[in-house]
Amino acid sequence: MVSATAGSICLLLSLYVFINYRYTIGGYQFTDQYPWLKGLGVSWHVGVDGISTPMVLLTGIVMFSGVFISWNINKRTKDFFILLLTLVTGVYGVFVSLDLFFLFFFYELAVLPMYLLIGVWGASSTFPTFARTKEYGALKLTLYLVAGSVLVWVALLAVYVQAGINSFDILELQKLGYPQGFQYLFYLFFMIGFGILAGLWPFHTWSPDGHVAAPTAVSMLHAGVLMKLGAYGIIRVGMGLFPEGAQTWAPALLILGTINVVYGAISAMAQRDLKYVIGYSSVSHMGYVLMGFATLKVVGVNGAVLQMFSHGIMTALFFALVGVVYDRAHVRDIGIFEGIAKRMGTTAAFFTVAGLTSLGLPGLSGFVAELLVFVGTFQTNVFFGILGVIGAALTAVYILRLLSKVFFGPLSPRWEKLTDATKLETFAMGVLVAVLIFVGVYPMPFMRIIDSGVVPLIGRLLTVA
């Protein structure tokens, strides 16, 4: 109950920030600054710009929905919500921090509770040829993410030393220029360090394993929001501090992002477990975000940021739905399900919306975001643009196949007794569905805000070139 209140308050505050953000002015708003450790140049400096505002809103929505979907957690309920709220604190913190120390502080804070959340409340699964215990998933996830933060930490300190102004303030550090070689090396650190969290190929394998082991709400937050931290880190810290580094490594990022898209989609096609399908589809969709960043064009980066938002909502919805199905059926193997839409009407309808968003149907948020990314990519490199579109086509294949197999078609007698989502679950997921449709039909409020944040960023990138 306390968590629900907290969740609602967070959502309302996020909405407040989102609605009151003045895109016409742009820049950082709602800022607050307070020296924390003077000797080290660390200060508590927070604020949001056009890129972080939608992320804050995303966190609020997913968190709100996640609390309601975990209503039926009975084992050590209090501990679960404490850790969940800690996780969300970390996520919010990263999105609003304008100081590298605090950005890193909250970044680590978001990783810390994952181990216990997955290890205690997660589920082990056995497959015909292999088994994945929850301990395995939890440990793999934690070690991958912390390995990423090792790179980030080293790069942070390198920036601090190189700048030599005794400050961790991002805005101060941005004003300085850094030598070329330095930028090349440490942009790579940031790109891979944060990229691990964003599911960058070939460091993505923690993500499906972690998602499969995690309880529903954690998967939602994790795929929906936490992976966005990585992408956000690349754009805010990497591209923000090192324009030249970003340009040098853009082709590499484009290639890796495209691999993410195609490889993720193909892997998703091969999965038989519902959660693995969604897990790999996340890897694939995060690829669009990375591709968008790599275009270094306003339109592409706009699309990428919107994709971060859209994918966050969509994948949270997916995991919530899978959780609902699994709670009732106790299996997730696609082959076993047949025509359960007849018993789970709402769930099937929501799944269809999420699926259609995922494959980019016009009128839903995924379409707008992917279209912008593709436009940007085609302007940069036609070949990768085509590959990206192929990735979208592959998405359509596995999503439609999954829909027709699991939900539609004749009902198998085994599933006669299935019940639909409860009112609470429907409410929690309905919020997400509503957002997906709203953004798809009327993306302007989002685009205006995102644009106000991306334009100056790209502007700085181009002045250097």
Place this chain on the structure above:
Amino acid sequence: MNYLLFLPEFLLVILAFVVMSLDLFLKPQSKAISAYVSAAGLLVVMASVLTLRGQETQLYGGLFLVDGYALFFKFFFLALGIFIVLTSADYVKKYLTHPGEYYGIILFSVLGMMVMTAAGELLTAYIGLELLSFSLYVLSSYATDNAKSNEAGTKYILLGALSTALLLYGLSLIYGLVGTTSFEGVASALGAEGGNRLAIIVSLVLVIAGFGIKIAAVPFHMWAPDVYEGSPLPITAYISVASKAAGFALALRIFAAAFLPVVGEWRGILIALSALTMTVGNLVALAQKNIKRLLAYSSIGQSGYLLMGLAAVTADSSNIAANGILLHLAGYGASNLAAFVSIIAYFNLTGKEDISDFAGLAERAPLVALTLSVALFSLAGLPFFAGFTTKFYLFTAAAREGLLWLVTLAVVNSLISLYYYLMVIKQMYINPPAEPSRLRMPYLLNSLLVVLIVIVFIIGIYPAPLVRAIEGATRALFLS
């Protein structure tokens, strides 16, 4: 001469004798009172340290310094003493005999540490160090009917004697070179001296080896795991924090105040030692099954980070590296103490200390499990806890002094350490308990646990007051 400046030391000596002689008059069943008398007495001594705040003077022509640095550490050691004494109360009652001597010796060892940090010249420092070491030798073998404890004591005394011999030989060579033992005199003589670099290097190597044994730096760390395992638990906790903190307090003072002019000669040695110590400590910790041995190796790893800070102390630096060492010592001290107090609490009730014995602790004793997790996360350097802030500060300081590659190694080591800490946490939170019964913790230990958790959080979230105190302390270090 103002004898009031000696007030804390005098009070502590009186307290130690009172506690030891009180024991003679107490009935067997009321002997436990010594612990509370000692704790209350230490509080009084702490208050007397506070009255000296802001003093910046010396006694006996520089033998004995009363400055911010010494007072900071005196306060630190007294607080540590209080925690150890209170933690021991139940343990001593259950597993040890002769409580009066036990607490008396602890008090003498605190005195030894206080003298070490206040020393203004080599021999006074040495005397303080010996007082500490001898007390610890006795304490580590205090469980006389336990073979492991005897082994620990023997091992500790043999290697400790070796380290003292090396240190003393190094110090005597330095005296031979410069003709004085006061830190200031050594510094100015070394600054002026051009010749005989070999002799300087040899004596520095000997001094570093001597300190290396005290702070358990690789390759002088062999005693640590066995002594940690064999000693009575509260003493293990004490050694892990006190011996290290006092060693670094003295080393920092000597290297910053006396040896700074020849920084080029010792910096490389310390860098190599640091890299080796953190890597070996953390790698070997991966294989440990006993929680005391695990913490022994983990604390060796922490020594490596601190050595990195020591190597970053240079003449032209601001005090940031020294601040980092003090801050990390405080954070490490609080976290390690929290870890040990939880282990002691568990051991008192079950007599078990293997990592696998901690299975399901979260359900049997939630507060103990929580404290141990907080402590381990803090040692691993995760945010919200002291370890993150202090490590970040220390690493930043080292990076600023051009040791970025060593910092990289330290960060990678933090990742390794997270793995073995997580294995303990996994036992407590994820694995089911062997027996489901709930454990009832005594009131005193519970409140100690809460206090330690709060300290770890405060250092992690709002370190500014502590950092200000530390900045005041290190200012004294470089002025002298």
